[in-house]
Amino acid sequence: MTRSRPWLLALAALAIAAIVLFPVYWMLLTALLPSELTRSRAPVLLPRLSEVSFDAFAAVLARKPVLTWLGNSIAVTLGATVVSLTIATLAGYSLSRFRSRAQQSAGFALLLSKMLPASLIVIPFFIGFSTFGLINHRLGLVLANAAVGVPFATWLMKGFFDGIPREIELAAMLDGCNGAQAVWYVVLPLARPGLAACATYLAIVTWSDFVFARTLVSDPDLWMLTVGMQSFLGEYLVDWPSLMAVGTLSLAPVFVLFLLLEPFLVSGMTQGALAN
Amino acid sequence: MIGRSRWVGYALLSPALVAVGFLIGYPLYLVITTSFRQGKTLDVLRLSALPAGLGNYRTVLGSEATWHSVGVTLVYLVGTIGPAFAIGLLTALLLNRAFPGRRWLRSFILLPWAVPGVIVSIVFLWLLDGSFGVVNALLRQAGWLSTDLAWFANDDTALGAVIVATVWKAYPFFTLTLLAALQAIPATLYEAARVDGATAWQRFRHISWPGIRAAAVLAAILNTLWALREFDIIYVTTGGGPDRATETLAVRIYQEAFAFFRMGTASALGVMTMVFAALLALASMRTLRREYF
Numbered sequence: 126m127t128r129s130r131p132w133l134l135a136l137a138a139l140a141i142a143a144i145v146l147f148p149v150y151w152m153l154l155t156a157l158l159p160s161e162l163t164r165s166r167a168p169v170l171l172p173r174l175s176e177v178s179f180d181a182f183a184a185v186l187a188r189k190p191v192l193t194w195l196g197n198s199i200a201v202t203l204g205a206t207v208v209s210l211t212i213a214t215l216a217g218y219s220l221s222r223f224r225s226r227a228q229q230s231a232g233f234a235l236l237l238s239k240m241l242p243a244s245l246i247v248i249p250f251f252i253g254f255s256t257f258g259l260i261n262h263r264l265g266l267v268l269a270n271a272a273v274g275v276p277f278a279t280w281l282m283k284g285f286f287d288g289i290p291r292e293i294e295l296a297a298m299l300d301g302c303n304g305a306q307a308v309w310y311v312v313l314p315l316a317r318p319g320l321a322a323c324a325t326y327l328a329i330v331t332w333s334d335f336v337f338a339r340t341l342v343s344d345p346d347l348w349m350l351t352v353g354m355q356s357f358l359g360e361y362l363v364d365w366p367s368l369m370a371v372g373t374l375s376l377a378p379v380f381v382l383f384l385l386l387e388p389f390l391v392s393g394m395t396q397g398a399l400a401n
Numbered sequence: 402m403i404g405r406s407r408w409v410g411y412a413l414l415s416p417a418l419v420a421v422g423f424l425i426g427y428p429l430y431l432v433i434t435t436s437f438r439q440g441k442t443l444d445v446l447r448l449s450a451l452p453a454g455l456g457n458y459r460t461v462l463g464s465e466a467t468w469h470s471v472g473v474t475l476v477y478l479v480g481t482i483g484p485a486f487a488i489g490l491l492t493a494l495l496l497n498r499a500f501p502g503r504r505w506l507r508s509f510i511l512l513p514w515a516v517p518g519v520i521v522s523i524v525f526l527w528l529l530d531g532s533f534g535v536v537n538a539l540l541r542q543a544g545w546l547s548t549d550l551a552w553f554a555n556d557d558t559a560l561g562a563v564i565v566a567t568v569w570k571a572y573p574f575f576t577l578t579l580l581a582a583l584q585a586i587p588a589t590l591y592e593a594a595r596v597d598g599a600t601a602w603q604r605f606r607h608i609s610w611p612g613i614r615a616a617a618v619l620a621a622i623l624n625t626l627w628a629l630r631e632f633d634i635i636y637v638t639t640g641g642g643p644d645r646a647t648e649t650l651a652v653r654i655y656q657e658a659f660a661f662f663r664m665g666t667a668s669a670l671g672v673m674t675m676v677f678a679a680l681l682a683l684a685s686m687r688t689l690r691r692e693y694f
Contacts, residue, residue, distance in 0.1 A: 223410025249428030272424030333517030
């Protein structure tokens with residue numbers, strides 16, 4: 126590794142980050158500036174700080190049921206994440222500690238899930254949910270998102286459990302724990318970064334969901350943020366500052382979660398991706 | 402085995418098996434059976450009453466629109482994976498070096514991966530807007546553009562615009578897989594090469610590249626499968642238009658099913674897309690195996 130010119134490298138990385146994050150910056154600027162500045166033939170790229178206002182946020186909250194969409198997104202995301210994470214933790218532990226034929230099938234299921242377009246899987250979901258009365262139901266969205274999250278989340282958790290030596294459980298059991306206690310008191314606390322990363326992954330995926338939210342729900346009271354944002358585009362004149370304000374609200378939690386948990390997420394993702 | 406029977410293993414696995422079975426296996430079965438149901442119905446509960454046969458496959462294979470979508474999909478895949486790989490490799494090589502603030506800059510450079518597809522769509526629609534888009538304004542200032550160009554609404558530029566948005570979301574996956582592979586290369590190799598007087602290019606060509614080639618192939622496969630499934634960005638920005646210019650297979654499946662309520666042909670198209678994906682995965686797996694052994 127070279128140790129030469131670290132500041133130059135930092136500068137290069139900063140420049141790249143600035144370029145690739147420009148779309149996000151422009152979204153934020155459009156939401157925060159009076160619309161004359163961004164809806165202009167010669168938009169200002171670096172405005173004065175004094176021009177910042179939250180008018181677009183106030184306007185869109187008054188005119189559109191953004192809080193309802195936000196509530197639906199939060200409810201579905203929490204539900205799907207809890208369900209998937211529970212299932213994936215149990216299954217990941219099993220795949221990590223018990224060698225069986227199930228392991229190969231698990232790899233196959235993972236690959237299969239990577240080949241299923243959401244726009245295809247939503248067809249049988251639509252048919253099935255129509256049969257069971259789950260259309261126009263938040264529970265339907267929770268189940269659909271949980272289902273598509275489980276295979277990869279399981280693989281992630283297996284990777285994290287593989288990194289925890291078996292001897293630790295054995296030691297706990299010698300000290301008088303039974304198997305379940307050893308897992309609950311010893312293994313799970315050690316897997317905490319893995320659980321956090323896996324939960325982040327699942328939450329981001331569900332929060333981003335558009336296909337299911339658009340197809341399995343038609344009642345506007347049950348729309349998620351993604352569907353709400355898309356509804357702006359159907360209007361004759363798109364209200365860009367309002368739309369960017371909703372976009373900012375919707376991206377903010379993802380942004381914070383990702384920045385905090387990225388190191389864990391990345392180590393898990395690459396383990397998961399490279400392991401198969 | 403920690404002295405427990407393997408039944409415990411299966412018991413822990415059972416919720417996942419149920420989830421995968423009911424919510425992926427059964428739907429898959431439903432897609433396959435539906436693909437043989439001919440005709441259209443607005444009531445999906447009556448699908449099973451429709452006559453069965455190979456008609457949908459004949460319709461799909463004989464339709465010019467299908468082959469148009471196959472072409473669009475191929476352009477979309479190649480157009481996305483190539484630039485995304487280049488940006489991913491460049492950023493991975495940069496982030497592999499030590500410099501101040503690397504932890505946060507890495508997070509920022511990887512961030513687009515986590516941005517929801519719908520947000521990617523609305524942001525690029527706004528950036529590339531015909532009247533007030535900032536990209537047009539910058540191009541006008543630079544003197545490269547004299548007219549207003551609505552990138553997503555123009556037949557010739559729509560696919561390119563969709564690809565740019567997709568590349569933006571796709572490159573971080575390459576960055577992080579290639580970065581992980583780069584970090585697994587022992588630093589001593591580089592030191593030895595330096596002692597021997599190898600240039601930066603030679604170090605890349607003979608140390609870095611062989612070390613990351615397998616990961617690069619794998620990441621390219623996974624990202625191709627992802628792009629093949631990608632729906633949100635295209636559907637929200639263009640809906641497959643204008644005049645089908647951006648109608649990839651994933652978008653066409655959805656339009657057949659939920660715009661025209663032809664569940665049978667949509668499923669047939671879906672089954673064929675999956676077979677295509679499976680063949681692609683299989684073929685590249687074989688290459689990958691050759692890389693390893």
